Amino acid sequence: MSDVVRTQDLWKIYPDGTRALKGAEITVGRGDFLGVMGPSGSGKSTLLHLIGGLDRPTRGEVFLFGKRISTMDEDDLAEFRKGRVAYIFQFYYLLEDFTVLENLILIGEMIGVKEAEKKARRILDFLRLSHRLKHKPHQLSGGEQQRVAIGRALISDPLLILADEPTGNLDMEEGIRIFELFKNLNQTKGITFVVATHNPELRRFFHRVVNLRDGEVVGID
Numbered sequence: 001m002s003d004v005v006r007t008q009d010l011w012k013i014y015p016d017g018t019r020a021l022k023g024a025e026i027t028v029g030r031g032d033f034l035g036v037m038g039p040s041g042s043g044k045s046t047l048l049h050l051i052g053g054l055d056r057p058t059r060g061e062v063f064l065f066g067k068r069i070s071t072m073d074e075d076d077l078a079e080f081r082k083g084r085v086a087y088i089f090q091f092y093y094l095l096e097d098f099t100v101l102e103n104l105i106l107i108g109e110m111i112g113v114k115e116a117e118k119k120a121r122r123i124l125d126f127l128r129l130s131h132r133l134k135h136k137p138h139q140l141s142g143g144e145q146q147r148v149a150i151g152r153a154l155i156s157d158p159l160l161i162l163a164d165e166p167t168g169n170l171d172m173e174e175g176i177r178i179f180e181l182f183k184n185l186n187q188t189k190g191i192t193f194v195v196a197t198h199n200p201e202l203r204r205f206f207h208r209v210v211n212l213r214d215g216e217v218v219g220i221d
């Protein structure tokens with residue numbers, strides 16, 4: 001069976017000349033819980049964007065579920081990602097004018113999930129948010145907002161979740177709760193995770209860690 005992600009000599013040079021990635025090579029297997037760690041500016045977000053097809057490499061290849069995505073056109077890529085890959089970000093990017101429940105249903109309907117409302121309610125129950133269904137995002141704590149964002153990711157039944165500093169805006173205690181939730185999803189549903197963080201206290205959660213420095217992979221442990 002092919003790897004979930006494989007990158008080959010991956011370079012990203014932004015238009016202003018910044019060399020954000022310099023030949024990064026990583027492999028992510030099925031069921032992996034992989035950390036991407038390194039100081040600010042080391043290229044963690046850039047790597048996640050390229051892996052998930054949100055941005056294009058300057059050079060090199062990304063294989064997602066065995067398929068070369070670096071050369072796919074936008075429409076094919078969007079179709080290919082659907083139901084396979086979901087993202088979770090530091091800033092939750094929820095729809096502010098809609099309720100918690102609607103935030104999940106709207107995404108579900110957009111990607112053609114059957115019985116989206118029923119599924120949304122079930123996921124929100126699992127995320128301990130049943131008492132917040134009618135609330136708008138600004139009425140929630142940071143941890144609750146991030147759980148809604150996780151719910152939105154889960155509605156598509158992704159095989160791979162890419163999370164970029166998902167606990168960056170949370171205190172340590174809430175951050176650990178989010179990581180425990182990820183681990184639970186990893187173990188019970190077999191969802192593969194790639195999580196970027198520069199918080200060393202979260203290192204212990206990962207199966208493996210890719211260490212980035214200045215755009216280069218300096219070690220995998």
Ligand SMILES: Nc1ncnc2c1ncn2[C@@H]1O[C@H](COP(=O)(O)OP(=O)(O)OP(=O)(O)O)[C@@H](O)[C@H]1O
Nearest residue numbers: 014016018020039040041042043044045046047198
């Ligand atoms: N759109 C862009 N244009 C130019 N340079 C960029 C752009 N995005 C990121 N960079 C630069 O690329 C390098 C890597 O950035 P990246 O955001 O990947 O780092 P990071 O490891 O995620 O950092 P942080 O921990 O602060 O989120 C940095 O030097 C950054 O300034």
Ligand SMILES: [Mg+2]
Nearest residue numbers: 044045046164
């Ligand atoms: Mg970043």
